[in-house]
Amino acid sequence: MTTDTPPLRVLQLAARYLPDLGGIETHVHEVARRLAARPGVDVTVAASDRTGTRPGSERVEGFDVLRRRAWPRERDYYVAPGLARVVRDGRWDVVHVQGVHTAVPPLGMLAALSARVPFVVTFHTGGNSSAARNAARSAQWRAIAPLLRRADRLIAVSRFERRLFAGATGLDESEILVVRNGGALPEVPAGVRPVPGRVVSSGRLERYKGHHRVIEALPALRLLVPEAHVHVLGAGPYEHELRTLARQLGVGDAVEIRSVPPGDRAGMARSLAEASVFATFSDYEAHPVAVMEALTLGVPVVGTDVAGVADLVEDGLVSGVGVGAPAEQAARLLAEAMTGPRSRRQVDLPTWDSAADSLEAVYRDVVASRARLGSPKRSTAKKASLKSLGRDARREEAA
Incomplete structure (x- = not known):
């Protein structure tokens, strides 16, 4: 030019x-x-x-x-x-x-x-x-x-x-x-490692985002992985319902809900890198950025086999959970993902x-x-x- x-x-x-x-x-x-x-x-x-x-x-x-x-x-x-x-x-x-x-x-x-x-x-x-x-x-x-x-x-x-x-x-x-x-994120510091049993679910706190399904799976997951716990990253109107659900299921002390400021990309990278598995149980995602960020860091992902996530399941990048699957099935897939090998697959990703x-x-x-x-x-x-x-x-x- x-x-x-x-x-x-x-x-x-x-x-x-x-x-x-x-x-x-x-x-x-x-x-x-x-x-x-x-x-x-x-x-x-x-x-x-x-x-x-x-x-x-x-x-x-x-x-x-x-x-x-x-x-x-x-x-x-x-x-x-x-x-x-x-x-x-x-x-x-x-x-x-x-x-x-x-x-x-x-x-x-x-x-x-x-x-x-x-x-x-x-x-x-x-x-x-x-x-x-x-x-x-x-x-x-x-x-x-x-x-x-x-x-x-x-x-x-x-x-x-x-x-x-x-x-x-x-x-x-x-x-x-x-x-x-x-799914670009800043480089994660060398000392950051996956926390055993940590499940991360990220996104605005709305019911359709499916954070409640991750919490519902937690009691069954803790039977398989006793140290399992959930970090929900986000803010929104559904926070009270999520906290109430965790208390009702007896896992309130194993669920943390917090937001990461929009500009804190390093904080988001660290939070995702500390996950043993990333869960995306949303009703609908065209092509979720948070999932791409997790995959870029090599974090295994389990997600509802629907809409745009279904493309990633078809591509072998995400372990798919059927729509309406029981919490026990989701827990089993989460346990398998967090105990399996962790690899970085950027070459396969946009x-x-x-x-x-x-x-x-x-x-x-x-x-x-x-x-x-x-x-x-x-x-x-x-x-x-x-x-x-x-x-x-x-x-x-x-x-």
């Missing part, structure tokens, strides 16, 4: 970004900082802010982060009209819509269509503790299918998710690319670097395809654009 060639201007649009914690937030951060380190890519992340307390514009690890107010504050609808202006007025070469759950993705897709900006969508589907919300998912996917079909590229994070959205959109599976999450490579290739292919068809002019006036967007944020906050 010659020095006078302007960089590719990419907007990554998500409902939430750090310090909010979750799989999409981690994915966006990890790929954005890797792309931003490349001389030919200029990345900006745009996300909503329900708190009204976060900066409207800041610089993070080589890329800009723009936040716009979202309402209502106590719900997860994420209606953030200011993000549409970011999409329309930023003069981006490509917009990458990350996730499809909230009101942000259709708003972003409509704004991109209005501005005639090419856009890419990664689904990043997830579960929910509300039965009604889960039942409405298929209708939701059908509702946004016309917008998805107009995307320049569609990306799934697992084979399962590709099959799901091929059915929802009517597109052939071959038209949906799979780019899996990575990385955040490989994810960034794939995404950059997608962006360049999309822009090249649009150029052949006659696309809007590229702009190199990034500073002026961001300054304008910053004024929009201040006006919105003042209102």
Whole structure:
């Protein structure tokens, strides 16, 4: 690339970004900082802010982060009209819509269509503790299918998710690319070793995440491995129920629940490295980042054989537990995993670097395809654009 060639201007649009914690937030951060380190890519992340307390514009690890107010504050609808202006007025070469759950993705897709900006969508589907919300998912996917079909590229994070959205959109599976999450963590200090009997379950404290199933398996597991104990890493509204369940089962002293701050990647690496086994008993995961992090460290994983975890079971990376399996069966698999050989299998796993490579290739292919068809002019006036967007944020906050 010659020095006078302007960089590719990419907007990554998500409902939430750090310090909010979750799989999409981690994915966006990890790929954005890797792309931003490349001389030919200029990345900006745009996300909503329900708190009204976060900066409207800041610089993070080589890329800009723009936040716009979202309402209502106590719900997860994420209606953030200011993000549409970011999409329309930023003069981006490509917009990458990350996730499809909230009101942000259709708003972003409509704004991109209005501005005639090419856009890419990664689904990043997830579960929910509300039965009604889960039942409405298929209708939701059908509702946004016309917008998805107009995307320049569609990306799934697992084979399962590709099959799901091929059915929802009517597109052939071959038209949906799979780019899996990575699992990079800081190097673990040499003295850190697996703690005998420790089971780690990580993720937001919601019922659908399945932490309660790990606790339910603990009494049977302690019959097989007397020193067995559970560390639940996360925060959320289901904490009281989990603590109550542990007391009722008589294992309250063998269950620890704590959160690891979003920015403490070294702390998360240490916590996972101390696990004898990692458990993921969630009702639904498209392609769980926490599982990839555990596998990268060589921690054996036992998980419910469903959704995206089923792909990892099929690949031989995770020991699968059938949906609705009794606690005794889960306990047996956990015991087998924690007493078996421990190996590091990074060579078999996707990385955040490989994810960034794939995404950059997608962006360049999309822009090249649009150029052949006659696309809007590229702009190199990034500073002026961001300054304008910053004024929009201040006006919105003042209102």
